[in-house]
Amino acid sequence: MFVKISEQSSLYNDLEKKSIHELLEDINTEDQKVAIAVQRAIPQIEKLVTQIVPRMKQGGRIFYMGAGTSGRLGVLDASEIPPTFGMPNTFVIGLIAGGDTALRNPVENAEDDTERGWKELLEHNITDKDTVIGIAASGTTPYVIGALHKARQQGILTGCITSNPNSPMAAESDVPIEMIVGPEYVTGSSRMKSGTGQKMILNMISTSVMIQLGRVKGNKMVNMQLSNKKLIDRGTRMIIEELDLEYEQAKALLLMHGSVKKAVDAYKAK
Structure with a gap:
Protein backbone atom coordinates (compact mmCIF):
# COMPACT_ATOMS: atom_id res chain seq x y z
CA MET A 1 0.00 0.00 0.00
CA PHE A 2 1.24 3.51 -0.89
CA VAL A 3 1.92 5.51 2.28
CA LYS A 4 2.42 9.28 2.14
CA ILE A 5 5.30 10.02 4.50
CA SER A 6 4.85 13.70 3.67
CA GLU A 7 1.35 13.59 5.21
CA GLN A 8 2.31 11.80 8.41
CA SER A 9 1.90 13.55 11.74
CA SER A 10 4.59 16.04 12.77
CA LEU A 11 7.27 14.88 15.18
CA TYR A 12 6.40 17.92 17.31
CA ASN A 13 3.26 18.65 19.33
CA ASP A 14 1.56 21.66 20.94
CA LEU A 15 3.21 24.10 18.54
CA GLU A 16 0.99 26.95 19.71
CA LYS A 17 2.44 26.62 23.23
CA LYS A 18 6.06 27.01 22.11
CA SER A 19 8.07 30.22 22.29
CA ILE A 20 9.22 31.92 19.08
CA HIS A 21 12.76 30.73 19.81
CA GLU A 22 11.61 27.13 20.21
CA LEU A 23 9.62 27.30 16.98
CA LEU A 24 12.59 28.64 15.04
CA GLU A 25 15.00 26.09 16.54
CA ASP A 26 12.61 23.23 15.75
CA ILE A 27 12.04 24.35 12.15
CA ASN A 28 15.79 24.73 11.63
CA THR A 29 16.39 21.26 13.06
CA GLU A 30 13.97 19.83 10.54
CA ASP A 31 15.43 21.88 7.68
CA GLN A 32 18.85 20.36 8.33
CA LYS A 33 17.42 17.00 7.29
CA VAL A 34 16.64 18.31 3.79
CA ALA A 35 20.21 18.57 2.45
CA ILE A 36 20.90 15.00 3.59
CA ALA A 37 17.76 13.73 1.83
CA VAL A 38 18.79 15.56 -1.34
CA GLN A 39 22.32 14.14 -1.10
CA ARG A 40 20.88 10.61 -1.00
CA ALA A 41 18.97 11.37 -4.22
CA ILE A 42 22.07 12.47 -6.19
CA PRO A 43 22.32 9.18 -8.14
CA GLN A 44 18.76 9.70 -9.41
CA ILE A 45 19.39 13.38 -10.17
CA GLU A 46 22.58 12.48 -12.05
CA LYS A 47 20.76 9.84 -14.09
CA LEU A 48 18.13 12.36 -15.15
CA VAL A 49 20.57 15.16 -16.01
CA THR A 50 22.73 12.73 -17.99
CA GLN A 51 19.75 11.97 -20.21
CA ILE A 52 18.57 15.59 -20.48
CA VAL A 53 21.85 17.10 -21.75
CA PRO A 54 22.11 15.30 -25.12
CA ARG A 55 18.43 16.04 -25.77
CA MET A 56 18.93 19.74 -25.12
CA LYS A 57 22.00 19.78 -27.36
CA GLN A 58 19.63 18.73 -30.13
CA GLY A 59 17.25 21.59 -29.33
CA GLY A 60 15.15 19.83 -26.69
CA ARG A 61 13.49 21.61 -23.78
CA ILE A 62 12.70 20.96 -20.12
CA PHE A 63 9.11 21.25 -18.91
CA TYR A 64 8.50 21.48 -15.16
CA MET A 65 4.95 20.60 -14.13
CA GLY A 66 3.33 20.97 -10.72
CA ALA A 67 0.47 22.37 -8.68
CA GLY A 68 0.55 24.80 -5.77
CA THR A 69 3.97 25.23 -4.15
CA SER A 70 5.54 22.62 -6.44
CA GLY A 71 4.24 24.37 -9.55
CA ARG A 72 5.41 27.77 -8.31
CA LEU A 73 8.91 26.45 -7.65
CA GLY A 74 9.08 25.03 -11.18
CA VAL A 75 8.02 28.35 -12.67
CA LEU A 76 10.57 30.13 -10.45
CA ASP A 77 13.47 27.96 -11.58
CA ALA A 78 12.46 28.26 -15.23
CA SER A 79 12.18 32.05 -14.96
CA GLU A 80 15.75 32.32 -13.64
CA ILE A 81 17.32 30.62 -16.67
CA PRO A 82 17.25 33.59 -19.10
CA PRO A 83 18.78 36.19 -16.75
CA THR A 84 21.34 33.80 -15.26
CA PHE A 85 22.48 31.90 -18.35
CA GLY A 86 21.33 34.09 -21.25
CA MET A 87 19.14 31.34 -22.71
CA PRO A 88 15.80 32.21 -24.33
CA ASN A 89 12.77 31.57 -22.10
CA THR A 90 11.70 28.78 -24.45
CA PHE A 91 14.27 26.23 -23.26
CA VAL A 92 13.11 25.66 -19.68
CA ILE A 93 9.36 26.12 -19.20
CA GLY A 94 7.40 25.98 -15.96
CA LEU A 95 3.75 24.92 -16.16
CA ILE A 96 1.47 25.22 -13.12
CA ALA A 97 -2.02 23.77 -12.69
CA GLY A 98 -4.44 26.69 -13.07
CA GLY A 99 -2.04 28.79 -15.15
CA ASP A 100 -0.42 32.08 -14.13
CA THR A 101 -3.35 32.95 -11.85
CA ALA A 102 -2.25 30.05 -9.64
CA LEU A 103 1.13 31.70 -9.02
CA ARG A 104 -0.57 34.04 -6.54
CA ASN A 105 -3.95 32.48 -5.85
CA PRO A 106 -5.21 28.91 -5.49
CA VAL A 107 -7.28 27.77 -8.48
CA GLU A 108 -10.02 25.40 -7.37
CA ASN A 109 -9.78 21.83 -8.68
CA ALA A 110 -7.07 22.72 -11.24
CA GLU A 111 -4.70 20.05 -9.98
CA ASP A 112 -7.41 17.35 -10.23
CA ASP A 113 -7.68 17.61 -14.04
CA THR A 114 -5.82 14.61 -15.50
CA GLU A 115 -6.15 15.87 -19.11
CA ARG A 116 -5.12 19.52 -18.79
CA GLY A 117 -1.38 19.02 -18.33
CA TRP A 118 -0.97 17.07 -21.57
CA LYS A 119 -3.07 19.61 -23.46
CA GLU A 120 -0.73 22.35 -22.25
CA LEU A 121 2.30 20.34 -23.42
CA LEU A 122 0.68 19.92 -26.84
CA GLU A 123 0.17 23.70 -26.99
CA HIS A 124 3.97 23.94 -26.70
CA ASN A 125 4.41 21.44 -29.56
CA ILE A 126 6.22 18.95 -27.35
CA THR A 127 8.55 16.45 -29.09
CA ASP A 128 10.62 13.42 -28.13
CA LYS A 129 13.67 15.66 -27.71
CA ASP A 130 11.97 17.31 -24.72
CA THR A 131 11.90 16.26 -21.06
CA VAL A 132 8.93 16.50 -18.70
CA ILE A 133 9.68 16.71 -14.97
CA GLY A 134 6.74 16.40 -12.59
CA ILE A 135 7.01 18.04 -9.17
CA ALA A 136 4.71 16.95 -6.35
CA ALA A 137 5.57 16.26 -2.71
CA SER A 138 2.68 13.80 -2.48
CA GLY A 139 3.43 12.10 -5.77
CA THR A 140 -0.30 11.90 -6.44
CA THR A 141 -1.22 15.12 -8.28
CA PRO A 142 -3.54 14.14 -11.20
CA TYR A 143 -2.55 17.16 -13.36
CA VAL A 144 1.06 15.97 -13.27
CA ILE A 145 0.46 12.22 -13.45
CA GLY A 146 -1.81 12.57 -16.50
CA ALA A 147 0.80 14.61 -18.36
CA LEU A 148 3.65 12.23 -17.49
CA HIS A 149 1.59 9.23 -18.56
CA LYS A 150 0.84 10.69 -22.01
CA ALA A 151 4.39 11.98 -22.45
CA ARG A 152 5.85 8.59 -21.68
CA GLN A 153 3.49 6.95 -24.17
CA GLN A 154 4.94 9.27 -26.82
CA GLY A 155 8.54 8.28 -26.00
CA ILE A 156 9.30 11.55 -24.20
CA LEU A 157 11.76 11.40 -21.28
CA THR A 158 9.94 11.78 -17.96
CA GLY A 159 11.24 12.48 -14.47
CA CYS A 160 9.78 13.61 -11.18
CA ILE A 161 10.63 15.07 -7.77
CA THR A 162 8.61 13.65 -4.88
CA SER A 163 8.84 13.24 -1.11
CA ASN A 164 7.29 9.77 -1.02
CA PRO A 165 8.71 6.46 -2.25
CA ASN A 166 6.88 4.35 -4.83
CA SER A 167 4.29 7.01 -5.66
CA PRO A 168 1.88 6.95 -8.64
CA MET A 169 3.86 9.86 -10.12
CA ALA A 170 7.11 7.90 -9.86
CA ALA A 171 5.43 4.98 -11.67
CA GLU A 172 4.94 7.29 -14.68
CA SER A 173 8.55 8.53 -14.62
CA ASP A 174 11.57 7.09 -16.40
CA VAL A 175 13.75 8.63 -13.70
CA PRO A 176 11.95 9.29 -10.40
CA ILE A 177 13.82 11.43 -7.87
CA GLU A 178 12.61 10.42 -4.42
CA MET A 179 13.72 12.86 -1.75
CA ILE A 180 12.51 11.51 1.58
CA VAL A 181 12.51 14.42 4.03
CA GLY A 182 10.02 12.88 6.49
CA PRO A 183 6.95 14.46 8.10
CA GLU A 184 6.61 18.24 7.96
CA TYR A 185 6.93 20.44 11.06
CA VAL A 186 3.33 21.55 10.57
CA THR A 187 1.63 18.30 9.58
CA GLY A 188 1.13 18.09 5.81
CA SER A 189 2.59 21.55 5.09
CA SER A 190 4.74 20.48 2.15
CA ARG A 191 5.70 24.09 1.40
CA MET A 192 8.28 23.57 4.16
CA LYS A 193 10.85 20.73 3.93
CA SER A 194 9.48 19.30 0.70
CA GLY A 195 9.44 22.72 -0.95
CA THR A 196 12.97 23.48 0.24
CA GLY A 197 14.23 20.17 -1.14
CA GLN A 198 12.44 20.69 -4.45
CA LYS A 199 14.11 24.10 -4.82
CA MET A 200 17.53 22.56 -4.13
CA ILE A 201 17.02 19.78 -6.69
CA LEU A 202 15.69 22.16 -9.35
CA ASN A 203 18.79 24.33 -8.82
CA MET A 204 20.96 21.24 -9.25
CA ILE A 205 19.21 20.08 -12.41
CA SER A 206 19.08 23.41 -14.25
CA THR A 207 22.54 24.61 -13.19
CA SER A 208 24.32 21.37 -14.08
CA VAL A 209 22.48 21.22 -17.43
CA MET A 210 23.40 24.82 -18.28
CA ILE A 211 27.06 24.25 -17.34
CA GLN A 212 27.10 21.17 -19.57
CA LEU A 213 25.65 23.30 -22.38
CA GLY A 214 28.56 25.73 -22.08
CA ARG A 215 26.67 28.62 -20.46
CA VAL A 216 29.29 29.05 -17.70
CA LYS A 217 33.04 29.70 -18.08
CA GLY A 218 35.33 28.89 -15.18
CA ASN A 219 32.85 29.68 -12.44
CA LYS A 220 31.32 32.78 -14.03
CA MET A 221 27.89 33.53 -15.49
CA VAL A 222 29.38 34.78 -18.74
CA ASN A 223 26.05 34.69 -20.58
CA MET A 224 23.90 36.49 -18.00
CA GLN A 225 21.50 39.19 -19.17
CA LEU A 226 22.65 42.75 -18.44
CA SER A 227 19.29 43.77 -17.02
CA ASN A 228 20.42 46.12 -14.23
Missing part, protein backbone atom coordinates in the same frame (compact mmCIF):
# COMPACT_ATOMS: atom_id res chain seq x y z
CA LYS A 229 23.39 48.12 -12.95
CA LYS A 230 24.47 45.36 -10.55
CA LEU A 231 24.76 42.82 -13.37
CA ILE A 232 26.54 45.27 -15.68
CA ASP A 233 29.05 45.92 -12.92
CA ARG A 234 29.47 42.17 -12.29
CA GLY A 235 30.03 41.55 -16.00
CA THR A 236 32.50 44.42 -16.23
CA ARG A 237 34.55 42.96 -13.38
CA MET A 238 34.55 39.54 -15.06
CA ILE A 239 36.02 41.13 -18.19
CA ILE A 240 38.63 43.01 -16.12
CA GLU A 241 39.64 39.71 -14.53
CA GLU A 242 39.82 37.94 -17.88
CA LEU A 243 41.45 40.65 -20.02
CA ASP A 244 43.17 42.96 -17.50
CA LEU A 245 41.49 46.10 -18.87
CA GLU A 246 40.59 49.38 -17.16
CA TYR A 247 37.05 49.51 -15.74
CA GLU A 248 35.54 51.93 -18.27
CA GLN A 249 37.13 50.12 -21.22
CA ALA A 250 35.78 46.78 -19.96
CA LYS A 251 32.33 48.25 -19.38
CA ALA A 252 32.20 49.77 -22.87
CA LEU A 253 33.26 46.44 -24.38
CA LEU A 254 30.55 44.63 -22.41
CA LEU A 255 27.78 47.02 -23.42
CA MET A 256 28.87 46.90 -27.04
CA HIS A 257 28.66 43.10 -27.26
CA GLY A 258 25.88 42.38 -24.75
CA SER A 259 27.48 39.54 -22.80
CA VAL A 260 30.76 38.74 -21.09
CA LYS A 261 31.41 35.79 -23.37
CA LYS A 262 30.82 37.74 -26.59
CA ALA A 263 32.90 40.68 -25.33
CA VAL A 264 35.87 38.48 -24.36
CA ASP A 265 35.70 36.45 -27.57
CA ALA A 266 35.55 39.61 -29.69
CA TYR A 267 38.50 41.22 -27.85
CA LYS A 268 40.64 38.09 -28.18
CA ALA A 269 39.78 37.78 -31.86
CA LYS A 270 41.24 41.21 -32.64
Whole structure:
Protein backbone atom coordinates (compact mmCIF):
# COMPACT_ATOMS: atom_id res chain seq x y z
CA MET A 1 0.00 0.00 0.00
CA PHE A 2 1.24 3.51 -0.89
CA VAL A 3 1.92 5.51 2.28
CA LYS A 4 2.42 9.28 2.14
CA ILE A 5 5.30 10.02 4.50
CA SER A 6 4.85 13.70 3.67
CA GLU A 7 1.35 13.59 5.21
CA GLN A 8 2.31 11.80 8.41
CA SER A 9 1.90 13.55 11.74
CA SER A 10 4.59 16.04 12.77
CA LEU A 11 7.27 14.88 15.18
CA TYR A 12 6.40 17.92 17.31
CA ASN A 13 3.26 18.65 19.33
CA ASP A 14 1.56 21.66 20.94
CA LEU A 15 3.21 24.10 18.54
CA GLU A 16 0.99 26.95 19.71
CA LYS A 17 2.44 26.62 23.23
CA LYS A 18 6.06 27.01 22.11
CA SER A 19 8.07 30.22 22.29
CA ILE A 20 9.22 31.92 19.08
CA HIS A 21 12.76 30.73 19.81
CA GLU A 22 11.61 27.13 20.21
CA LEU A 23 9.62 27.30 16.98
CA LEU A 24 12.59 28.64 15.04
CA GLU A 25 15.00 26.09 16.54
CA ASP A 26 12.61 23.23 15.75
CA ILE A 27 12.04 24.35 12.15
CA ASN A 28 15.79 24.73 11.63
CA THR A 29 16.39 21.26 13.06
CA GLU A 30 13.97 19.83 10.54
CA ASP A 31 15.43 21.88 7.68
CA GLN A 32 18.85 20.36 8.33
CA LYS A 33 17.42 17.00 7.29
CA VAL A 34 16.64 18.31 3.79
CA ALA A 35 20.21 18.57 2.45
CA ILE A 36 20.90 15.00 3.59
CA ALA A 37 17.76 13.73 1.83
CA VAL A 38 18.79 15.56 -1.34
CA GLN A 39 22.32 14.14 -1.10
CA ARG A 40 20.88 10.61 -1.00
CA ALA A 41 18.97 11.37 -4.22
CA ILE A 42 22.07 12.47 -6.19
CA PRO A 43 22.32 9.18 -8.14
CA GLN A 44 18.76 9.70 -9.41
CA ILE A 45 19.39 13.38 -10.17
CA GLU A 46 22.58 12.48 -12.05
CA LYS A 47 20.76 9.84 -14.09
CA LEU A 48 18.13 12.36 -15.15
CA VAL A 49 20.57 15.16 -16.01
CA THR A 50 22.73 12.73 -17.99
CA GLN A 51 19.75 11.97 -20.21
CA ILE A 52 18.57 15.59 -20.48
CA VAL A 53 21.85 17.10 -21.75
CA PRO A 54 22.11 15.30 -25.12
CA ARG A 55 18.43 16.04 -25.77
CA MET A 56 18.93 19.74 -25.12
CA LYS A 57 22.00 19.78 -27.36
CA GLN A 58 19.63 18.73 -30.13
CA GLY A 59 17.25 21.59 -29.33
CA GLY A 60 15.15 19.83 -26.69
CA ARG A 61 13.49 21.61 -23.78
CA ILE A 62 12.70 20.96 -20.12
CA PHE A 63 9.11 21.25 -18.91
CA TYR A 64 8.50 21.48 -15.16
CA MET A 65 4.95 20.60 -14.13
CA GLY A 66 3.33 20.97 -10.72
CA ALA A 67 0.47 22.37 -8.68
CA GLY A 68 0.55 24.80 -5.77
CA THR A 69 3.97 25.23 -4.15
CA SER A 70 5.54 22.62 -6.44
CA GLY A 71 4.24 24.37 -9.55
CA ARG A 72 5.41 27.77 -8.31
CA LEU A 73 8.91 26.45 -7.65
CA GLY A 74 9.08 25.03 -11.18
CA VAL A 75 8.02 28.35 -12.67
CA LEU A 76 10.57 30.13 -10.45
CA ASP A 77 13.47 27.96 -11.58
CA ALA A 78 12.46 28.26 -15.23
CA SER A 79 12.18 32.05 -14.96
CA GLU A 80 15.75 32.32 -13.64
CA ILE A 81 17.32 30.62 -16.67
CA PRO A 82 17.25 33.59 -19.10
CA PRO A 83 18.78 36.19 -16.75
CA THR A 84 21.34 33.80 -15.26
CA PHE A 85 22.48 31.90 -18.35
CA GLY A 86 21.33 34.09 -21.25
CA MET A 87 19.14 31.34 -22.71
CA PRO A 88 15.80 32.21 -24.33
CA ASN A 89 12.77 31.57 -22.10
CA THR A 90 11.70 28.78 -24.45
CA PHE A 91 14.27 26.23 -23.26
CA VAL A 92 13.11 25.66 -19.68
CA ILE A 93 9.36 26.12 -19.20
CA GLY A 94 7.40 25.98 -15.96
CA LEU A 95 3.75 24.92 -16.16
CA ILE A 96 1.47 25.22 -13.12
CA ALA A 97 -2.02 23.77 -12.69
CA GLY A 98 -4.44 26.69 -13.07
CA GLY A 99 -2.04 28.79 -15.15
CA ASP A 100 -0.42 32.08 -14.13
CA THR A 101 -3.35 32.95 -11.85
CA ALA A 102 -2.25 30.05 -9.64
CA LEU A 103 1.13 31.70 -9.02
CA ARG A 104 -0.57 34.04 -6.54
CA ASN A 105 -3.95 32.48 -5.85
CA PRO A 106 -5.21 28.91 -5.49
CA VAL A 107 -7.28 27.77 -8.48
CA GLU A 108 -10.02 25.40 -7.37
CA ASN A 109 -9.78 21.83 -8.68
CA ALA A 110 -7.07 22.72 -11.24
CA GLU A 111 -4.70 20.05 -9.98
CA ASP A 112 -7.41 17.35 -10.23
CA ASP A 113 -7.68 17.61 -14.04
CA THR A 114 -5.82 14.61 -15.50
CA GLU A 115 -6.15 15.87 -19.11
CA ARG A 116 -5.12 19.52 -18.79
CA GLY A 117 -1.38 19.02 -18.33
CA TRP A 118 -0.97 17.07 -21.57
CA LYS A 119 -3.07 19.61 -23.46
CA GLU A 120 -0.73 22.35 -22.25
CA LEU A 121 2.30 20.34 -23.42
CA LEU A 122 0.68 19.92 -26.84
CA GLU A 123 0.17 23.70 -26.99
CA HIS A 124 3.97 23.94 -26.70
CA ASN A 125 4.41 21.44 -29.56
CA ILE A 126 6.22 18.95 -27.35
CA THR A 127 8.55 16.45 -29.09
CA ASP A 128 10.62 13.42 -28.13
CA LYS A 129 13.67 15.66 -27.71
CA ASP A 130 11.97 17.31 -24.72
CA THR A 131 11.90 16.26 -21.06
CA VAL A 132 8.93 16.50 -18.70
CA ILE A 133 9.68 16.71 -14.97
CA GLY A 134 6.74 16.40 -12.59
CA ILE A 135 7.01 18.04 -9.17
CA ALA A 136 4.71 16.95 -6.35
CA ALA A 137 5.57 16.26 -2.71
CA SER A 138 2.68 13.80 -2.48
CA GLY A 139 3.43 12.10 -5.77
CA THR A 140 -0.30 11.90 -6.44
CA THR A 141 -1.22 15.12 -8.28
CA PRO A 142 -3.54 14.14 -11.20
CA TYR A 143 -2.55 17.16 -13.36
CA VAL A 144 1.06 15.97 -13.27
CA ILE A 145 0.46 12.22 -13.45
CA GLY A 146 -1.81 12.57 -16.50
CA ALA A 147 0.80 14.61 -18.36
CA LEU A 148 3.65 12.23 -17.49
CA HIS A 149 1.59 9.23 -18.56
CA LYS A 150 0.84 10.69 -22.01
CA ALA A 151 4.39 11.98 -22.45
CA ARG A 152 5.85 8.59 -21.68
CA GLN A 153 3.49 6.95 -24.17
CA GLN A 154 4.94 9.27 -26.82
CA GLY A 155 8.54 8.28 -26.00
CA ILE A 156 9.30 11.55 -24.20
CA LEU A 157 11.76 11.40 -21.28
CA THR A 158 9.94 11.78 -17.96
CA GLY A 159 11.24 12.48 -14.47
CA CYS A 160 9.78 13.61 -11.18
CA ILE A 161 10.63 15.07 -7.77
CA THR A 162 8.61 13.65 -4.88
CA SER A 163 8.84 13.24 -1.11
CA ASN A 164 7.29 9.77 -1.02
CA PRO A 165 8.71 6.46 -2.25
CA ASN A 166 6.88 4.35 -4.83
CA SER A 167 4.29 7.01 -5.66
CA PRO A 168 1.88 6.95 -8.64
CA MET A 169 3.86 9.86 -10.12
CA ALA A 170 7.11 7.90 -9.86
CA ALA A 171 5.43 4.98 -11.67
CA GLU A 172 4.94 7.29 -14.68
CA SER A 173 8.55 8.53 -14.62
CA ASP A 174 11.57 7.09 -16.40
CA VAL A 175 13.75 8.63 -13.70
CA PRO A 176 11.95 9.29 -10.40
CA ILE A 177 13.82 11.43 -7.87
CA GLU A 178 12.61 10.42 -4.42
CA MET A 179 13.72 12.86 -1.75
CA ILE A 180 12.51 11.51 1.58
CA VAL A 181 12.51 14.42 4.03
CA GLY A 182 10.02 12.88 6.49
CA PRO A 183 6.95 14.46 8.10
CA GLU A 184 6.61 18.24 7.96
CA TYR A 185 6.93 20.44 11.06
CA VAL A 186 3.33 21.55 10.57
CA THR A 187 1.63 18.30 9.58
CA GLY A 188 1.13 18.09 5.81
CA SER A 189 2.59 21.55 5.09
CA SER A 190 4.74 20.48 2.15
CA ARG A 191 5.70 24.09 1.40
CA MET A 192 8.28 23.57 4.16
CA LYS A 193 10.85 20.73 3.93
CA SER A 194 9.48 19.30 0.70
CA GLY A 195 9.44 22.72 -0.95
CA THR A 196 12.97 23.48 0.24
CA GLY A 197 14.23 20.17 -1.14
CA GLN A 198 12.44 20.69 -4.45
CA LYS A 199 14.11 24.10 -4.82
CA MET A 200 17.53 22.56 -4.13
CA ILE A 201 17.02 19.78 -6.69
CA LEU A 202 15.69 22.16 -9.35
CA ASN A 203 18.79 24.33 -8.82
CA MET A 204 20.96 21.24 -9.25
CA ILE A 205 19.21 20.08 -12.41
CA SER A 206 19.08 23.41 -14.25
CA THR A 207 22.54 24.61 -13.19
CA SER A 208 24.32 21.37 -14.08
CA VAL A 209 22.48 21.22 -17.43
CA MET A 210 23.40 24.82 -18.28
CA ILE A 211 27.06 24.25 -17.34
CA GLN A 212 27.10 21.17 -19.57
CA LEU A 213 25.65 23.30 -22.38
CA GLY A 214 28.56 25.73 -22.08
CA ARG A 215 26.67 28.62 -20.46
CA VAL A 216 29.29 29.05 -17.70
CA LYS A 217 33.04 29.70 -18.08
CA GLY A 218 35.33 28.89 -15.18
CA ASN A 219 32.85 29.68 -12.44
CA LYS A 220 31.32 32.78 -14.03
CA MET A 221 27.89 33.53 -15.49
CA VAL A 222 29.38 34.78 -18.74
CA ASN A 223 26.05 34.69 -20.58
CA MET A 224 23.90 36.49 -18.00
CA GLN A 225 21.50 39.19 -19.17
CA LEU A 226 22.65 42.75 -18.44
CA SER A 227 19.29 43.77 -17.02
CA ASN A 228 20.42 46.12 -14.23
CA LYS A 229 23.39 48.12 -12.95
CA LYS A 230 24.47 45.36 -10.55
CA LEU A 231 24.76 42.82 -13.37
CA ILE A 232 26.54 45.27 -15.68
CA ASP A 233 29.05 45.92 -12.92
CA ARG A 234 29.47 42.17 -12.29
CA GLY A 235 30.03 41.55 -16.00
CA THR A 236 32.50 44.42 -16.23
CA ARG A 237 34.55 42.96 -13.38
CA MET A 238 34.55 39.54 -15.06
CA ILE A 239 36.02 41.13 -18.19
CA ILE A 240 38.63 43.01 -16.12
CA GLU A 241 39.64 39.71 -14.53
CA GLU A 242 39.82 37.94 -17.88
CA LEU A 243 41.45 40.65 -20.02
CA ASP A 244 43.17 42.96 -17.50
CA LEU A 245 41.49 46.10 -18.87
CA GLU A 246 40.59 49.38 -17.16
CA TYR A 247 37.05 49.51 -15.74
CA GLU A 248 35.54 51.93 -18.27
CA GLN A 249 37.13 50.12 -21.22
CA ALA A 250 35.78 46.78 -19.96
CA LYS A 251 32.33 48.25 -19.38
CA ALA A 252 32.20 49.77 -22.87
CA LEU A 253 33.26 46.44 -24.38
CA LEU A 254 30.55 44.63 -22.41
CA LEU A 255 27.78 47.02 -23.42
CA MET A 256 28.87 46.90 -27.04
CA HIS A 257 28.66 43.10 -27.26
CA GLY A 258 25.88 42.38 -24.75
CA SER A 259 27.48 39.54 -22.80
CA VAL A 260 30.76 38.74 -21.09
CA LYS A 261 31.41 35.79 -23.37
CA LYS A 262 30.82 37.74 -26.59
CA ALA A 263 32.90 40.68 -25.33
CA VAL A 264 35.87 38.48 -24.36
CA ASP A 265 35.70 36.45 -27.57
CA ALA A 266 35.55 39.61 -29.69
CA TYR A 267 38.50 41.22 -27.85
CA LYS A 268 40.64 38.09 -28.18
CA ALA A 269 39.78 37.78 -31.86
CA LYS A 270 41.24 41.21 -32.64
